[in-house]
Amino acid sequence: MPLFSKTPTVEEQLRANDRVLKKTQRDLERDRNKLERDEKKLEMEIKKAAKEGNKQACTVLAKQLVNLRKQKARSYNTGSKIQAVGTQQKLMHSNMKMAGAMGTTTKTMQQMNKVMDPQKTAKMMQEFTKESMKMEMSEEMINDTLDDILTESGDEEEQDAIVNQVLDEIGIDITGKLLDAPSAHKGKLGESSKARTTDDDIEQQLAALKDL
Structure with missing residues (x-):
């Protein structure tokens, strides 16, 4: 194993970050799917308890349903933020490319001005x-x-x-x-x-x- 690791380039770091963000989005999507299944299950249990006249069970299940829906909303909110981070990262990379192009153009003009009489x-x-x-x-x-x-x-x-x-x-x-x-x-x-x-x-x- 080398003592000094090679510093990744901007493109390599961008791809690595993109993989992490995509994996996080997939994990959140799996969690939301599970929450939606649990939500439907709770709704069915609440309806069943209501038919049986079990008010206490309905109250407990309703609180669980509210918390579950809050959790699902937080999951969607987190997914939106992660997506925004990915978009911002791409914009920053694009700006870096433009800045690099401008720097190269500036050096070219400086060289031309030196050699041109x-x-x-x-x-x-x-x-x-x-x-x-x-x-x-x-x-x-x-x-x-x-x-x-x-x-x-x-x-x-x-x-x-x-x-x-x-x-x-x-x-x-x-x-x-x-x-x-x-x-x-x-x-x-x-x-x-x-x-x-x-x-x-x-x-x-x-x-x-x-x-x-």
Whole structure:
């Protein structure tokens, strides 16, 4: 047998207390059942004595019945108190768990506050915002450059041809009406309304991207 017994944990003590309370409740319930049987027996004896006209026996039995009923009432009262103790014990255990959780959370926050540098975090966020803006500008310039490279001079003529074909299919003839109208993509000198992108322009835009 060990000299020093192990201290039970809160959960172990709670289970042990719960077993004791349940056993006590069962014992009280058995006693109440016996008292109820005795109560019915006394009532029958009182009725029998009353039929026989034995007033003295009726008086003695009635006093016994009163005491028995008081005892039964005390048993119910004790059972209610024991049940309340069990409920209170569970509430205390729940409060202890919540207090422990709060203590753990407090320690976690303290550790985070020790390792976290607010100024460093703010600087990191500023750098992130700055680099994000650079990336957005770079993406926009690359997209514009690719659009200029990939745009062909015949795109507008092809679109006009498709429009005319659709109009012809639905029975609308606008060829004669648009003969004298200026072209949507040419100026007075027959030049494109949007200047062609030269190789020098592309090189300048790519050089600007490298400087970001």
